[in-house]
Amino acid sequence: MPSLLSLPVETIDLIAFYVACPTRDGLPSSLLPFILTCRDIGLYLHESSAVFRQIFTFKFSYGAVSRRAFELTSQDLKHQLCWYRKTLQFILERRGLDGERTLRNTYDVDVSDVLWAVYFMCLDDDGYNLRQLTAVGAYEWIHDFVTLRLYDGASETGGWPLDNCVNALALWIFWRLSTKVRLLTETEETSERIIQLILPFVTVPFRYASAFAPPNHFVLPLQSNAYDFSNLSSRIPFRTRTAHFLSVPTPHGPYPVYRSPSRVWSQVHFSRRISLTCPLVTTAAKLLFFSRRELYPYGMNYSLPRNRSEAIARGLGGHIGPTQEDIHEMNLHRLGGPDGKYGGTKLPAVAPDSSDEVSDISRAYDSEWYRLRLCTNAWADDLGDDDEIWRRAQLGKGMRMFVLGSLTGLWAGRMALLIPNQNNGQQNPTQNDNPVPLPQGFSEDYLGLTSAPVYMRLREHVSYAGGDIIPTGAKGPQHLLDEFDQGMRNAYFPQDVAFQETIDGHGIRVTARGQEYVYENWNGSESKTKIKGRFHDRETCVGCAMREKQERKRRDADADAVANDEDAPLDSVPLPPCTGVQDVIITGKTDDRHGQAWNHYTYYGRVRRWDGMIGILRIAVSFRDRRLGNLFFFGYLVDGKNFVGNWRITHEDPGMPAWAGPFTLSKVTEGNA
Structure with missing residues (x-):
């Protein structure tokens, strides 16, 4: 009697793919039911990365990683698929769909790792990542996180919110998932609450960093560590x-x-x-x-001239000041x-x-x-x-x-x-x-x-x-x-x-x-x-010379990877031009x-x-x-x-x-x- 093992491995991969991906949106379904049909099938899927590569590229964005960082292999995608699934499951369980609006604090993974994973998904998104985040209610989750957790530890700093990585990632994710529809459907009370929470970060530049290095510097990195400061009292x-x-x-x-x-x-x-x-x-x-x-638009003062022509007719041609038309234009912006x-x-x-x-x-x-x-x-x-x-x-x-x-x-x-x-x-x-x-x-x-x-x-x-x-x-x-x-x-x-x-x-x-x-x-x-x-x-440009050197290394690495097709990079993306x-x-x-x-x-x-x-x-x-x-x-x-x-x-x-x-x-x- 024919068995699944008699099928070509490509067909087994295809079956596994459709078990895991009945739809594009949402968490990949578990392969456990398929694995339990046969011990050898389970062993094959455990050793193979091809099907996980196919699942990842169907569900998630990946082009940005190759463009910015490194060429992706099937093993890379298998690892990231597992981590993304765990991250999305974490969010799904805590988004409060059961009516419980209190953010639960029972973590099976570190919340900072989850925030980094979601932040990376936002940075790498070309469309698919956002679909998966939307499907599990990531916006609702991060909204609750910001409103309930942004001031964690503030009691130790006189009530000021902390400038730490958790808060930074949370606010960036909140921004990346923002849309006009979500802003317009936000109640005025909720909107004012959020503004109240983030206001110190917005208005106190002498407490919180506004740049990766202060703006009094232009040439960086600083070299002051190379000098003798033995006569200074503030040795750091x-x-x-x-x-x-x-x-x-x-x-x-x-x-x-x-x-x-x-x-x-x-x-x-x-x-x-x-x-x-x-x-x-x-x-x-x-x-x-x-x-x-x-x-909220700027208020209109109807006593102002309607436009510049009317201002001139009123004898205000040399006067600096807005007309109704100028305020209307500003309200478009x-x-x-x-x-x-x-x-x-x-x-x-x-x-x-x-x-x-x-x-x-x-x-x-x-x-x-x-x-x-x-x-x-x-x-x-x-x-x-x-x-x-x-x-x-x-x-x-x-x-x-x-x-x-x-x-x-x-x-x-x-x-x-x-x-x-x-x-x-x-x-x-x-x-x-x-x-x-x-x-x-x-x-x-x-x-x-x-x-x-x-x-x-x-x-x-x-x-x-x-x-x-x-x-x-x-x-x-x-x-x-x-x-x-x-x-x-x-x-x-x-x-x-x-x-x-x-x-x-x-x-x-x-x-x-x-x-x-x-x-x-x-x-x-x-x-x-x-x-x-x-x-x-280009004949004398140092940047061009550096680029050509790195291109040679990349071509040599690509040639070595071709020997093992399964672990070959998804794309061979050239370095950015100089x-x-x-x-x-x-x-x-x-x-x-x-x-x-x-x-x-x-x-x-x-x-x-x-x-x-x-x-x-x-x-x-x-x-x-x-x-x-x-x-x-x-x-x-x-x-x-x-x-x-x-x-x-x-x-x-x-x-x-x-x-x-x-x-x-x-x-x-x-x-x-």
């Missing part, structure tokens, strides 16, 4: 350092806020152990905050507008109909992946692991954490303003040496929080390998001071910097400290200007119509190569308006579309807390794009 061990030698103690901790090199996590990802740092809790909190505040083409805080992307993989989705998260892998330590560049993830990320360092051309265009959004209150001790973080507890009634009203619209039209300019790079604004008399203050108050440029377009219109001339530097406008295509520093010279770009600067202004409504400004800034942080100085065009001072905006591009960070006044010492607040902007789609 290098490996546990959480402050610069010139940081000042405050009731909220050392300032500027440095992330400790000890906050490096070792996580298993597709059977490979990788080292990475935690994402910034403050960035996720800002996105969650602004996305909820943008549900909320959550990307009705069609996603406007500004504001744009929500994470999903597959068009949530039915298939769209490889471009996860590309928007590549920069974040590289930041987590490479920006673990502001004092050294010596993570030291020698795996393929590290080699590939190291090769791409610099322009992999910032996508060239992404800033060019019109940006619109809002900034939150904190109105200082003389009776509010929170506004003076250096008033004494005693720790400050979270004030009772800490809220937007307590802080005097309001918002204002922000418009920027920006353009990127680049210097290619071989060209001269504009120096920073550092001017300290010794290395330690030079390293600590590198010109943040002038967007990392020397104070005498000046900009002028080149005669050919393809670049910009920058004069600083008596020298001239020429940068090419970045337009995404090959530069036709064959002048040193203004085009990508751009040759060594420095990126930004210039810009407000469009005339936006300036007439909200004041005219000019902008210039730089992209910090180490982590892709963007720093932009805003200067009022009108001398009368300059009395208000310049503002420095710094932050990161998130999901490839939101520019999120903090602003601060520039006339204060960069090493001290100053008047500051959060902002979020996104690019406006113009023309037929």
Whole structure:
């Protein structure tokens, strides 16, 4: 009598696949019933990885891993399939579908490992991962987790929520799973509760890190460990350092806020152990905050002129101020507008109909992946692991954490303003040496929080390998001071910097400290200007030489893997191309119509190569308006579309807390794009 064992192994694999995957959505079904039909079938499936490879690629996204890190084998996918199934089962059992809204605290796995797994699923998602997370109620679970667990341990810090990896991952997952539908169906009470919980992360930049390294630095990693500080009283061990030698103690901790090199996590990802740092809790909190505040439009003042023409007719042509039309436009810049083409805080992307993989989705998260892998330590560049993830990320360092051309265009959004209150001790973080507890009634009203619209039209300019790079604004008399203050108050440029377009219109001339530097406008295509520093010279480019060396290693590894087809990589993905770009600067202004409504400004800034942080100085065009001072905006591009960070006044010492607040902007789609 024929038996299952008489079938070809491909047929056995196919049967096992359909047992495990009756549908695409939801947990893979257990193979145990099929395994119990025959001992030999069980032994075969235990030894084989092919069917698990097929199950994984049917249920989950995987393209991003090959693109960013390493080529996946069947064994890698089998390991990750088991871990994802365990993670999704954990969520399914705790999402409260039985009506129990209290988050149960009976863990059979460590919750931080679950959060890392879900976070990786979000970063790697091209459509399928989100479907599985939705099927098990991951959004409902993380919503409960944030509302019930965000303040775990706060009793030990005076009521302030902790800046730890669990909270950071929870808020990032909460953001990644957010949609317009979920925001719009959230009750006002729930929305206000969430804002209240995350408000300290949003509004207290002198307590919580707003960047992977403080914005007073431009050239990183820091090298101060190589110098003799024996005469300094504040000796801090290098490996546990959480402050610069010139940081000042405050009731909220050392300032500027440095992330400790000890906050490096070792996580298993597709059977490979990788080292990475935690994402910034403050960035996720800002996105969650602004996305909820943008549900509400600015109020309309119907006494204003309807448009600029009416303002001129009323004799207000030279008056700076909004019309009804300007307020209406600003109200379009909320959550990307009705069609996603406007500004504001744009929500994470999903597959068009949530039915298939769209490889471009996860590309928007590549920069974040590289930041987590490479920006673990502001004092050294010596993570030291020698795996393929590290080699590939190291090769791409610099322009992999910032996508060239992404800033060019019109940006619109809002900034939150904190109105200082003389009776509010929170506004003076250096008033004494005693720790400050979270004030009772800490809220937007307590802080005097309001918002204002922000418009920027920006353009990127680049210097290619071989060209001269504009120096920073550092001017300290010794290395330690030079390293600590590198010109943040002038967007990392020397104070005498000046900009002028080149005669050919393809670049910009920058004069600083008596020298001239020429940068090419970045337009995404090959530069036709064959002048040193203004085009990508592949013959002399160090990055190109590094890439070719790694490509040879990859080809040799692929050839060895072909011998065993089952463990061959899913895809042989080439390394990212070398751009040759060594420095990126930004210039810009407000469009005339936006300036007439909200004041005219000019902008210039730089992209910090180490982590892709963007720093932009805003200067009022009108001398009368300059009395208000310049503002420095710094932050990161998130999901490839939101520019999120903090602003601060520039006339204060960069090493001290100053008047500051959060902002979020996104690019406006113009023309037929």
